Amino acid sequence: MADASIEFKGSSFTLSVLHLKTSELADIRIDLDKKVAQAPDFFYLVPLVVNIEKLTCSIDYNAIKSLITEFNFTFVGFTGSVDKDQRKLIRELGFTFVNTTKAQATKINTTSSNISEKPIAVEKKVTKDNDSIAASPHTKLFTDKVHRGQIRSGQQIYAKDQNLVIIGSVSAGAEVIADGNIHVYGSLRGRAIAGAKGHHKAQIYCQSLEAELVSINGNYWLSESMEVHWGTPVYIHLTDSELTSSKLI
Amino acid sequence: MARIIVVTSGKGGVGKTTSSAAIGVGLALKGHNVVLIDFDIGLRNLDLIMGCERRVVYDFVNVINGEATLNQALIKDKRVKNLSILPASQTRDKDALNKENVGKVLEELGKNFDFIICDSPAGIEAGAMMALYYADEAIVTTNPEVSSVRDSDRILGMLASRSRRAELGLEPIKEHLLLTRYSPKRVEEGEMLSVEDVKDILSIPLLGVIPESQAVLKASNSGEPVILDTESDAGQAYQDVIERLLGETVEFRFLNVEKKGILSRLFGG
Numbered sequence: 001m002a003d004a005s006i007e008f009k010g011s012s013f014t015l016s017v018l019h020l021k022t023s024e025l026a027d028i029r030i031d032l033d034k035k036v037a038q039a040p041d042f043f044y045l046v047p048l049v050v051n052i053e054k055l056t057c058s059i060d061y062n063a064i065k066s067l068i069t070e071f072n073f074t075f076v077g078f079t080g081s082v083d084k085d086q087r088k089l090i091r092e093l094g095f096t097f098v099n100t101t102k103a104q105a106t107k108i109n110t111t112s113s114n115i116s117e118k119p120i121a122v123e124k125k126v127t128k129d130n131d132s133i134a135a136s137p138h139t140k141l142f143t144d145k146v147h148r149g150q151i152r153s154g155q156q157i158y159a160k161d162q163n164l165v166i167i168g169s170v171s172a173g174a175e176v177i178a179d180g181n182i183h184v185y186g187s188l189r190g191r192a193i194a195g196a197k198g199h200h201k202a203q204i205y206c207q208s209l210e211a212e213l214v215s216i217n218g219n220y221w222l223s224e225s226m227e228v229h230w231g232t233p234v235y236i237h238l239t240d241s242e243l244t245s246s247k248l249i
Numbered sequence: 250m251a252r253i254i255v256v257t258s259g260k261g262g263v264g265k266t267t268s269s270a271a272i273g274v275g276l277a278l279k280g281h282n283v284v285l286i287d288f289d290i291g292l293r294n295l296d297l298i299m300g301c302e303r304r305v306v307y308d309f310v311n312v313i314n315g316e317a318t319l320n321q322a323l324i325k326d327k328r329v330k331n332l333s334i335l336p337a338s339q340t341r342d343k344d345a346l347n348k349e350n351v352g353k354v355l356e357e358l359g360k361n362f363d364f365i366i367c368d369s370p371a372g373i374e375a376g377a378m379m380a381l382y383y384a385d386e387a388i389v390t391t392n393p394e395v396s397s398v399r400d401s402d403r404i405l406g407m408l409a410s411r412s413r414r415a416e417l418g419l420e421p422i423k424e425h426l427l428l429t430r431y432s433p434k435r436v437e438e439g440e441m442l443s444v445e446d447v448k449d450i451l452s453i454p455l456l457g458v459i460p461e462s463q464a465v466l467k468a469s470n471s472g473e474p475v476i477l478d479t480e481s482d483a484g485q486a487y488q489d490v491i492e493r494l495l496g497e498t499v500e501f502r503f504l505n506v507e508k509k510g511i512l513s514r515l516f517g518g
Contacts, residue, residue: 149409150405150452152402152403152405152406152409153399153402153403153406154403154406154407155406155410168452169452171402171450172399172402173399173402173403174406187449189450
């Protein structure tokens with residue numbers, strides 16, 4: 001009956017991989033600089049795995065990591081099919097060795113595509129939550145999870161891949177979470193988190209807005225931002241990634 | 250079958266023990282067989298409020314551990330017949346209690362008593378959970394004050410999810426709201442939450458409103474449950490609570506500031 005506070009799950013992510021074709025740090029630095037300069041925001045804090053397969057001689061792994069971090073990438077680890085000893089060495093240095101999966105290498109088009117790609121090639125772009133708005137349609141209709149009764153302080157209810165309908169009030173200190181929309185036929189005094197998995201069209205409806213926090217796809221308001229419609233029937237939605245509250249009745 | 254009623258609150262110091270004692274006495278005076286159990290192991294005070302602290306020989310933990318029988322541990326009240334108290338231990342650890350052994354004690358008590366009133370400790374830890382686990386009904390004692398209301402809301406959530414009835418999918422625990430230390434004057438002045446405010450947040454049926462009263466302190470210190478002080482407002486309010494628990498409909502008193510007539514204002518009193 002223990003309520004765990006954590007859970008380990010397997011998940012796949014698409015990560016950018018930097019293939020090194022030389023172990024000359026100076027050359028790498030020059031080419032990396034050119035590439036990043038083309039679109040610095042694009043690369044900012046992107047998680048990066050470094051593929052060392054094509055290297056013929058050994059390199060200073062620590063120096064590579066520092067270089068990557070210098071250019072504001074988030075260094076994840078090394079990859080590539082290398083022999084056991086190399087992998088062991090990498091691990092001993094305290095770096096992660098990421099096992100390769102069969103990912104397709106596609107070249108990214110940056111602003112000036114005539115830049116020569118000699119020492120560096122970058123693989124598929126990392127998809128983050130906000131970007132999936134454009135990518136995946138999210139046009140499927142969610143069914144409703146209906147809860148009759150109060151949601152008491154300290155309780156939490158999650159409508160996975162569904163809309164959530166609460167027939168009752170949500171007390172302060174309670175949390176209602178849905179991947180779809182949230183409807184509260186009562187007062188919303190706790191926290192409401194809609195579009196939890198990235199559905200930016202999710203909306204929150206309630207008969208009286210007295211919430212501690214409302215969030216749609218990660219964009220949130222604390223109660224101080226709700227003064228306009230406080231205590232009245234509202235619906236909250238996103239317009240251009242900005243939360244907006246509108247009178248309901 | 251006995252009605253097992255837990256008097257709980259979440260917040261401490263709101264009037265659980267005072268109310269347990271008053272309600273226990275009140276029901277017994279109406280002719281029912283009542284047992285009061287103190288679940289606050291280590292910080293017992295039900296025996297103090299009932300005025301029987303000098304007669305405690307064996308306690309709840311002794312019974313659980315088989316060191317004494319229920320009959321040896323139960324203390325019969327001297328003023329009211331049909332009323333017994335099962336005191337808590339002051340020196341033992343509350344880890345002695347678990348669901349099985351508490352269940353057995355309650356089952357045995359259920360054979361001889363009509364009402365089993367469980368005086369819960371404050372908080373939401375094991376002691377409070379043990380007190381509410383077997384309850385059929387709950388009296389959620391709340392002060393008209395924000396932290397008390399928030400904590401009562403929390404305990405209501407626990408009653409709905411962590412009790413035996415919830416676990417077995419039986420009919421849920423019947424919840425009652427008991428608002429204590431109510432001051433109509435302060436409510437009028439806007440300083441205190443009103444009955445309506447609390448009802449709006451907690452949404453459970455109102456059992457009673459006990460006004461803030463000096464009689465309560467007097468009662469604790471003398472070991473005479475306040476319901477026996479029939480002149481006091483608190484005592485009378487608890488009388489109304491008894492009626493409602495037994496199914497009668499009684500209008501709520503002590504909700505409004507008493508308007509003094511001109512004569513009483515002139516001559517005081």
